Each structure stands twice: as structure tokens, then as C-alpha cells.
Amino acid sequence: MxxxxxxxxxxxxxxxxxxxxxxxxxxxxxxxxxxxxxxxxxxxxxxxxxxxxxxxxxxxxxxxxxxxxxxxxxxxxxxxxxxxxxxxxxxxxxxxxxxxxxxxxxxxxxxxxxxxxxxxxxxxxxxxxxxxxxxxxxxxxxxxxxxxxxxxxxxxxxASTWSFYKLSFKVMGVYFGLAVPVMVMGAILMSVQGQATDAAAASNLGAKALAALGFLPLFMVLFFCVYAYAQARAQDLIWNxxxxxxxxxxxxLSFGSLLWLTLKNWFFMVFTLGLYWPFAAVATRRLRLQxxxxxxxxxxxxxxxxxxxxxxxxxxxxxxxxxxxxxxx
Incomplete structure (x- = not known):
């Protein structure tokens, strides 16, 4: 047997x-x-x-x-x-x-x-x-x-070369699938604000600046989502x-777990001006090994x-x- x-x-x-x-x-x-x-x-x-x-x-x-x-x-x-x-x-x-x-x-x-x-x-x-x-x-x-x-x-x-190209196409699809709605929302918001009267031009400019700052975290989260998805799917492809x-x-490898750890790691790296990087590397390596x-x-x-x-x-x-x-x- x-x-x-x-x-x-x-x-x-x-x-x-x-x-x-x-x-x-x-x-x-x-x-x-x-x-x-x-x-x-x-x-x-x-x-x-x-x-x-x-x-x-x-x-x-x-x-x-x-x-x-x-x-x-x-x-x-x-x-x-x-x-x-x-x-x-x-x-x-x-x-x-x-x-x-x-x-x-x-x-x-x-x-x-x-x-x-x-x-x-x-x-x-x-x-x-x-x-x-x-x-x-x-x-x-x-x-x-x-x-x-x-x-x-x-x-x-x-793994074949073609499997890496297919993964690249999937990552690009995820990126555009998430980025396009965010960009459309930003364009609509800017367009609505652009219709303000000339008398409110100064306040309108300030509102646009605040809106741009508000979208920055969204684009950062978008980047981390695509990054975590690419890392998780690439690890599965390679190790399998x-x-x-x-x-x-x-x-x-769970996309959600990797995304959460990535967000936490980057928060602490920004807070410590990059000194947290080795600790983030160890935590990420352990998660991926598990x-x-x-x-x-x-x-x-x-x-x-x-x-x-x-x-x-x-x-x-x-x-x-x-x-x-x-x-x-």
C-alpha cells in the first residue's frame, strides 16, 4: 500500500x-x-x-x-x-x-x-x-x-512563463477595476465644485484642495489593495x-490578512520614519510562511x-x- x-x-x-x-x-x-x-x-x-x-x-x-x-x-x-x-x-x-x-x-x-x-x-x-x-x-x-x-x-x-503573464493581466484588471471608480468619483466631485459662482472662487479653491487631500488616502489604500492582491496571488502561484x-x-495566502498586515506595517513605518521596516519584514515573512x-x-x-x-x-x-x-x- x-x-x-x-x-x-x-x-x-x-x-x-x-x-x-x-x-x-x-x-x-x-x-x-x-x-x-x-x-x-x-x-x-x-x-x-x-x-x-x-x-x-x-x-x-x-x-x-x-x-x-x-x-x-x-x-x-x-x-x-x-x-x-x-x-x-x-x-x-x-x-x-x-x-x-x-x-x-x-x-x-x-x-x-x-x-x-x-x-x-x-x-x-x-x-x-x-x-x-x-x-x-x-x-x-x-x-x-x-x-x-x-x-x-x-x-x-x-510554473510556465505564460502563468506569470496571466497573473500580470489579473493584477492590471484589479487595479483598473478599483482605480476607475475612484477617479470617476473625483472627476464628478471636481466638476460639481467647478460650477460654483465667481464670488465663491476663493472658497471653491480651498474646497478643491481639501477634496484632493481626501482622495489621497483612497489612492493609498488602492495601492495597498493591489499590492497585497499581487503578492498573495503570486505566492500561491509560485509555491504551488x-x-x-x-x-x-x-x-x-489570505488576501485580507496580508492587506491588514501591510496597512499596519506601513502605518508604523511612517510613524517611525522607516525604522520599523525590519520588524515589518519579519512579521510579513512569518505570515507568508504560515x-x-x-x-x-x-x-x-x-x-x-x-x-x-x-x-x-x-x-x-x-x-x-x-x-x-x-x-x-
Whole structure:
């Protein structure tokens, strides 16, 4: 008789905000340098972007090692076995659209409007970036989820590129489905206020300003709704297509739970001027892990015994390149 399948979600995320802070601080420093260089000159900004692109795959690999070494299931730590070369193949293409756009800006004369052909090139690059983004994201997730290990089980990633495009279309549909009513309401309100008499022009201007401020929170909530929906559906898509020969991952991440946590995290990040970010990252990671369960044809004891034989590898991951940290990808 075949061994029955069983599924349970018993995950523990052991990283602390203090450990994760240095990764987020490094990301902030890198992009702060890029922003400062861009203000100095377009060429300096372009060089800074190339430097970040050159470092990012190595940081990504270290981040994944850190994250997996601090994640355990039933006391068994996960491992990440991806190579540095694979990280460069997966992550470097993400910077190509941005590098091309910044490169076009470098050839633009300061203070001069762009020529027709230069403007067309920027439009084509922008639209092209949107078209290839789902494919670039698929390449990144394939690298990540084809190199996870639980015990002696090595995962593979079976989601297709087309599934990422379908998810992108759904997210766009949700965005426009929520944004259009909000914009219509705003346009109607502005139109009604615009019909006020000239004598009330001053007060009308103040009313418009208050109305604009009133719609700002709505657009913020709209953004968080779309963000939480995209994150929840992407996690389900990715983890439900992650498996090994004898282990299958399942994800059922609640959109409502993720939205509420996202709103709470951003409230505290604004209140603390960003210092709450590592705590928000830990809370989000734990929520997302709790939505993942594991099915296997192996008995728990067999999986755990195989994992103990590889414990040394997981310890090595924890002290991986750059001493290990999470950059939030």
C-alpha cells in the first residue's frame, strides 16, 4: 500500500529584526548613492546603476542563503543551493530596462527637451519593459524555487512563463477595476465644485484642495489593495508549482490578512520614519510562511533523518557570502 500523503504547516522563521536590519540598511545605502550620483550628473547615475547591478546578484544569493537557513519546517532547516553564476543569469536581466532608460538619459543634453526620436526611444523602452517584466520575474523565481532543499529533497519549479503573464493581466484588471471608480468619483466631485459662482472662487479653491487631500488616502489604500492582491496571488502561484520528487509545497495566502498586515506595517513605518521596516519584514515573512504547507510521501522521520545528514550544509549557508543577510527579494 502506498504511503499516504499528509500536509501540515509548521514553519518557524528564526531571523530577528536586528539581523535583518543590516541588509535593508545596505539596500538603502546603495540606492541613496545612486540617487545622489544621478543628481550630480546623468553619467554618474548611470555608472552607479551599473555598480549596483554588478553587486546585486551576489547580494541576492547571500540573501536567499540567509533566509532559508533561518527558516525551518518541523525543526528541519531549509537550504538554498543556487550558484553565484545562476544568480547573475537570473538577476542581471532585471536591470537591463533601467540601464537602457538611464543610458538614453545620458545622451540627452541637460536643459534641452528630448528630440522626437529620443522621446520615441524612451517610450518604446518603457513599454518594452512592461512587456518583458513578467518573463524577467519568472526567470528570477525559477532560479529561487529550483534551488530550495528540504532534507535531501531538491525542488524544481514548474510554473510556465505564460502563468506569470496571466497573473500580470489579473493584477492590471484589479487595479483598473478599483482605480476607475475612484477617479470617476473625483472627476464628478471636481466638476460639481467647478460650477460654483465667481464670488465663491476663493472658497471653491480651498474646497478643491481639501477634496484632493481626501482622495489621497483612497489612492493609498488602492495601492495597498493591489499590492497585497499581487503578492498573495503570486505566492500561491509560485509555491504551488514548487516541488521535488517526493515533496510538494502548497500555498493559500489570505488576501485580507496580508492587506491588514501591510496597512499596519506601513502605518508604523511612517510613524517611525522607516525604522520599523525590519520588524515589518519579519512579521510579513512569518505570515507568508504560515500560509505554506508541505505534502510528502515520506514519513516525517525519514525526511528529518535525511535532513540531519545535510545539517552541515545549512550551517554553511547561514554564514554564507557577505556574512548572510536579507535584502527583501
Amino acid at each position: 502506498a504511503t499516504p500523503w499528509w500536509a501540515v504547516s509548521l514553519w518557524v522563521f528564526m531571523a530577528t529584526p536586528k539581523k535583518m536590519f543590516k541588509g535593508y540598511a545596505l539596500v538603502a545605502l546603495l540606492f541613496g548613492c545612486y540617487s545622489a550620483a544621478g543628481k550630480f550628473s546623468p553619467t554618474a547615475g548611470f555608472v552607479a546603476l551599473l555598480v549596483i547591478a554588478g553587486l546585486w546578484p551576489a547580494l541576492l544569493k547571500s540573501s536567499l542563503q540567509f533566509r532559508l537557513a533561518n527558516t525551518s519546517w518541523r525543526g528541519l532547516r531549509l537550504r538554498f543551493s543556487g550558484s553565484l553564476a545562476g544568480a547573475y543569469r537570473a538577476a542581471l536581466p532585471l536591470f537591463v530596462p533601467a540601464a537602457l532608460l538611464v543610458g538614453v538619459g545620458v545622451v540627452q543634453s541637460p536643459g534641452q527637451p528630448p528630440s522626437f526620436w529620443l522621446a520615441m526611444a524612451m517610450i518604446v523602452l518603457g513599454l518594452g519593459s512592461l512587456l518583458v517584466w513578467p518573463w524577467l520575474l519568472w526567470k528570477l523565481k525559477k532560479y529561487q524555487h529550483s534551488n530550495y532543499a528540504l532534507g535531501a529533497q531538491q525542488t524544481h519549479f514548474s 508549482h514548487t516541488a521535488s520528487s517526493q515533496v510538494q509545497f502548497h500555498s493559500r 500560509a505554506v504547507s508541505v505534502s510528502t510521501t515520506l514519513l516525517p522521520e525519514q525526511l528529518r533523518t535525511a535532513g540531519l545528514e545535510n545539517a552541515g550544509d545549512a550551517a554553511g549557508d547561514a554564514a554564507g557570502d557577505f556574512l548572510g543577510f536579507d535584502i527583501g527579494l
